[in-house]
Amino acid sequence: MASVRVLVGTRKGAFVLTSDERRQNWKVDGPHFAGWEVYHVNGSPADPDRLYASQSRGWFGQVLQRSNDGGATWEAAGNEFKYDGTPGTHKWYDNTDHPWEFARVWHLEPSLNDPDTVYAGVEDAALFKSVDAGKTWEELPSLRTHQTAPSWAPGAGGLCLHTIILDPKTPDRIFTAISSAGAFRSDDAGKTWKAINKGLHSQYIPDPDAEVGHCVHRLAMHPSRPNTLFMQKHWDVMRTDDAGDTWHEISGNLPTDFGFAIDVHSHEPETVYVVPITSDSDHFVPDGKLRVYRSRTGGNEWEALTKGLPQENCYVNVLRDAMAVDSLDKCGVYFGTSGGQVYASADAGDSWNPIVRDLPAVLSVQVQTLA
Amino acid sequence: MIRVVLPANLRTLASVGREVELEVGGPVTQRTVLDALEAEYPMLRGTIRDQTTKRRRSLLRFFACEEDLSDESPDAPLPDQVIAGREPFLIIGAIAGG
Numbered sequence: 001m002a003s004v005r006v007l008v009g010t011r012k013g014a015f016v017l018t019s020d021e022r023r024q025n026w027k028v029d030g031p032h033f034a035g036w037e038v039y040h041v042n043g044s045p046a047d048p049d050r051l052y053a054s055q056s057r058g059w060f061g062q063v064l065q066r067s068n069d070g071g072a073t074w075e076a077a078g079n080e081f082k083y084d085g086t087p088g089t090h091k092w093y094d095n096t097d098h099p100w101e102f103a104r105v106w107h108l109e110p111s112l113n114d115p116d117t118v119y120a121g122v123e124d125a126a127l128f129k130s131v132d133a134g135k136t137w138e139e140l141p142s143l144r145t146h147q148t149a150p151s152w153a154p155g156a157g158g159l160c161l162h163t164i165i166l167d168p169k170t171p172d173r174i175f176t177a178i179s180s181a182g183a184f185r186s187d188d189a190g191k192t193w194k195a196i197n198k199g200l201h202s203q204y205i206p207d208p209d210a211e212v213g214h215c216v217h218r219l220a221m222h223p224s225r226p227n228t229l230f231m232q233k234h235w236d237v238m239r240t241d242d243a244g245d246t247w248h249e250i251s252g253n254l255p256t257d258f259g260f261a262i263d264v265h266s267h268e269p270e271t272v273y274v275v276p277i278t279s280d281s282d283h284f285v286p287d288g289k290l291r292v293y294r295s296r297t298g299g300n301e302w303e304a305l306t307k308g309l310p311q312e313n314c315y316v317n318v319l320r321d322a323m324a325v326d327s328l329d330k331c332g333v334y335f336g337t338s339g340g341q342v343y344a345s346a347d348a349g350d351s352w353n354p355i356v357r358d359l360p361a362v363l364s365v366q367v368q369t370l371a
Numbered sequence: 372m373i374r375v376v377l378p379a380n381l382r383t384l385a386s387v388g389r390e391v392e393l394e395v396g397g398p399v400t401q402r403t404v405l406d407a408l409e410a411e412y413p414m415l416r417g418t419i420r421d422q423t424t425k426r427r428r429s430l431l432r433f434f435a436c437e438e439d440l441s442d443e444s445p446d447a448p449l450p451d452q453v454i455a456g457r458e459p460f461l462i463i464g465a466i467a468g469g
Contacts, residue, residue, distance in 0.1 A: 033383075035379070036380060057380060059378070059380070059428065059464045060378075060431075060464075061417055062417065063384060063414070075414075076413070079422075080416075080417060
């Protein structure tokens with residue numbers, strides 16, 4: 001029987017939630033790294049028992065953890081993230097030049113075929129790679145030294161590289177997204193990068209159609225259609241069908257198009273999920289109702305999914321890395337909230353149940369479908 | 372033996388109790404104590420001082436014998452009481468009120 005492992009990063013540790021394929025009864029294991037912020041936990045597609053976790057605290061900096069047994073035990077891996085060469089500067093909130101400074105790892109993306117190879121997206125924005133299971137890390141510097149990089153400025157959450165997508169059909173193609181610089185694509189395994197923000201329109205920057213400066217919150221891809229990407233931008237839900245060369249808006253009838261998380265059904269490339277959030281000043285769901293919105297048409301036409309979710313007095317947020325899907329026959333959808341709930345749907349979003357209700361604020365949710 | 376007291380989060384990380392004991396060869400300074408600590412517990416590298424510059428992380432303080440040694444030279448000898456093992460070298464996470 002297949003099973004599911006949900007990897008949850010929170011403000012105060014990591015949790016591993018497991019269930020069989022019915023996804024009704026869950027075992028909750030944790031907290032791992034209690035008291036530390038865990039921005040992301042992710043597993044290798046090539047070896048699901050190989051997990052990587054980003055553990056950090058303001059006092060003690062960054063720690064990188066590795067597990068070889070699906071999260072039962074962990075060992076500290078390498079945590080030296082040193083920018084290549086002289087880092088230079090980016091813009092600060094007041095438009096002054098600010099030196100590039102490493103703060104933390106936001107996102108870990110293991111290679112699709114080698115469990116010892118893993119990418120790390122960090123703040124201040126840069127992409128690192130390890131080929132020895134996280135023991136050592138080397139920057140792929142041409143993203144941070146992109147010609148536009150000196151003009152990048154942080155969003156409210158920092159100048160973070162939060163999304164890394166590896167193209168399953170074109171092995172040298174990598175997509176990344178940075179708040180608040182935008183989306184970037186490499187077609188040569190990270191040697192060179194192209195800003196892919198044409199069609200984005202952001203009224204909060206001096207030139208709303210600028211090449212960079214857009215606050216991209218999240219990208220999502222269905223592996224069968226790697227040229228199609230879905231984007232939750234600061235405001236606007238967007239879509240590209242040419243690998244990011246051009247984007248168009250698909251916000252349609254959403255109650256608000258601000259949000260963080262976005263993901264794609266594991267078997268239906270045109271079925272997309274978002275969690276609308278009230279606004280950039282009110283980081284909670286609209287009208288006190290926690291609603292996932294699903295489009296079965298690749299955007300524009302959205303339906304609210306509410307069964308099992310609180311529909312009154314709810315004021316939680318769902319962060320960018322806190323939604324994921326499994327690949328069981330009936331696609332499972334999962335998300336975690338700032339209130340510490342992790343919700344699961346075993347029927348593609350039609351109905352929801354909380355796996356846990358009272359974790360620390362959830363930063364990330366990743367799902368592994370195990371044979 | 373040099374006694375070192377770690378803050379709670381680092382005890383968990385290193386899987387040790389409140390205090391660890393270290394053999395430190397040569398002069399006993401902040402630098403040599405931290406070198407010995409990181410050699411014994413490599414998972415602590417980067418959590419107390421920067422791995423490249425070796426500068427103390429800004430939200431940590433170093434105390435011993437009721438003195439704040441945080442701003443002393445890392446190469447200054449630690450107090451005799453610490454060298455003799457009668458007092459610990461304390462690594463403290465900065466604490467704010469409120």
